[in-house]
Amino acid sequence: MKISNFGIILYPSTRSLAYLHMLSTNNILPKEAIVMGKWPFLPNDILLEAKKYSYAEKYFSLNDNLELLIKHKDINLSLIDSTDINSQEIREALSKAECKNFIFTGGGILKKEVLSLDIDFIHVHPGDINYYRGSTCFHYSYLNKQSVSCTTFIMRKELDRGEVLDISHIDQNIFIENDQSFFIDYIYDPFIRSISLKKLFPHLENLKKKKKIRINEFYGNDHYVIHPVLRSLFIKKINNSYRMNDKKGIYIIDA
Amino acid sequence: MNAKNIYSYPVLDISTYLDEFINQRKLFLKETRHSIDSDINNIKYEVNKVIDSYISLNKSSSSIINRLIKLINNFESLDEHDTKLIMYLKRYFELHRALYTEFDSKKKKLDATSQKNDINMLFTVSYLLQLMYTKTNDFNYLSTSIKINEFILTDFTLHELKDYPLVKYLINHELLIFEKL
Numbered sequence: 001m002k003i004s005n006f007g008i009i010l011y012p013s014t015r016s017l018a019y020l021h022m023l024s025t026n027n028i029l030p031k032e033a034i035v036m037g038k039w040p041f042l043p044n045d046i047l048l049e050a051k052k053y054s055y056a057e058k059y060f061s062l063n064d065n066l067e068l069l070i071k072h073k074d075i076n077l078s079l080i081d082s083t084d085i086n087s088q089e090i091r092e093a094l095s096k097a098e099c100k101n102f103i104f105t106g107g108g109i110l111k112k113e114v115l116s117l118d119i120d121f122i123h124v125h126p127g128d129i130n131y132y133r134g135s136t137c138f139h140y141s142y143l144n145k146q147s148v149s150c151t152t153f154i155m156r157k158e159l160d161r162g163e164v165l166d167i168s169h170i171d172q173n174i175f176i177e178n179d180q181s182f183f184i185d186y187i188y189d190p191f192i193r194s195i196s197l198k199k200l201f202p203h204l205e206n207l208k209k210k211k212k213i214r215i216n217e218f219y220g221n222d223h224y225v226i227h228p229v230l231r232s233l234f235i236k237k238i239n240n241s242y243r244m245n246d247k248k249g250i251y252i253i254d255a
Numbered sequence: 256m257n258a259k260n261i262y263s264y265p266v267l268d269i270s271t272y273l274d275e276f277i278n279q280r281k282l283f284l285k286e287t288r289h290s291i292d293s294d295i296n297n298i299k300y301e302v303n304k305v306i307d308s309y310i311s312l313n314k315s316s317s318s319i320i321n322r323l324i325k326l327i328n329n330f331e332s333l334d335e336h337d338t339k340l341i342m343y344l345k346r347y348f349e350l351h352r353a354l355y356t357e358f359d360s361k362k363k364k365l366d367a368t369s370q371k372n373d374i375n376m377l378f379t380v381s382y383l384l385q386l387m388y389t390k391t392n393d394f395n396y397l398s399t400s401i402k403i404n405e406f407i408l409t410d411f412t413l414h415e416l417k418d419y420p421l422v423k424y425l426i427n428h429e430l431l432i433f434e435k436l
Contacts, residue, residue, distance in 0.1 A: 143394040178270035221342070224349040227401045230394055232272040233436060 003074045006204040007032035007099035009090070011083060011106035012041035014062065018190035019105060021060035022198050024068055032076045033069050034093045036107055037083040040064040046182050053180060058249070059191045086111045094119055101207050103197070110155055120207055121155045122200065124193035127223075128167055129153065130215060134223035138192070139234045146241070148172070150196035154207065164213040165203070168196040172250040175242040176235050184235065188250065195252055277433055280426050286413055289423040295389075295431055298424050302382065303328060305421055309375065319358040319365075323379040330386050341387060344380045345399045352406065354380055377407050378421045385428055397432065404429060 008030045010016040078093045085107035104123045127137035128149035148170040156162035203210040357369030384400035
């Protein structure tokens, strides 16, 4: 396992678990990790669903005991009670950090005080930033155009804007059963972000060298949290597109 | 389904949610004795008839509703400013769960001292968003319209809505949109 010169801020969420899994299966781990809130954090009903549908085998491990990081003595681990990314505790931990690149996993919208630290925060947004803003935007993009994308970028002062590092296009061939209530928010969403983030792994130590994608005009509209009936429709459409005889899974496709 | 629900990340019963939603809308139309035989053109015709009479009764009103009604009447020829106004009202509802009847043209924003959540205002914005959806197939418009409709059905009693044909057409129109999805 290679300990690389970047950091990660771990919000107690399956997004953090998906990122950690993707890093470790690619034999990379961060030099510094700031762990927010209380771990383990996953409620039993998610774990039961994960076990029933083999999420760990198909997508990522839901092991939330931090063992992966604790067992590596070279990783500098900071445990912070707060789950607010803008809290003073986090700011202090970040200002003491050696790494200049940190992967962001949630915990609110970064405020000016944090963004003004000499650190690049890497965020994966579940949509093509040219068109879609908002946390549930992959539902909209799939309903509108049968497409799902993720944008990896360095966060700047405005929400979902910044220096774009990569835009990944994603396809899936999956069938979501009626009792997979947690799948979309707790598995699908973090998983698509994690496979997009993977493309950035060769550049994590030195983002400056990574060629940025020029966004001439940011014309994506705000997409507020989608109404549940349209979430339900999104799942129905994903299921309708399921091809039983083809390879199953969620994967990146070439643009 | 309660409009006061926070919409973020609900755990859905995937198998029943969509059908339950449609059945609840149908139940509303049944309880308000509205025939669901209308097609989209028929609804357009009926809506225009009702809003024309509204305009003639409220000619001198400074309310933004009059302007929005004109947009409904001339929907095919919306310009950039009209679309921006609709987007502004959409955003306003998403952020505040409220709409006001007066627009301060100097400050270019809704006047929060004017009437809040007037039924005609809620109807006109939601119907315009439905029309925007049918024109563009962009679910961004439809999602907010559904939220406004849910707000109307929760905030007003069945008794209040029974004698208000526009809301019945609005829900009927929504059902017709869902039939095509």
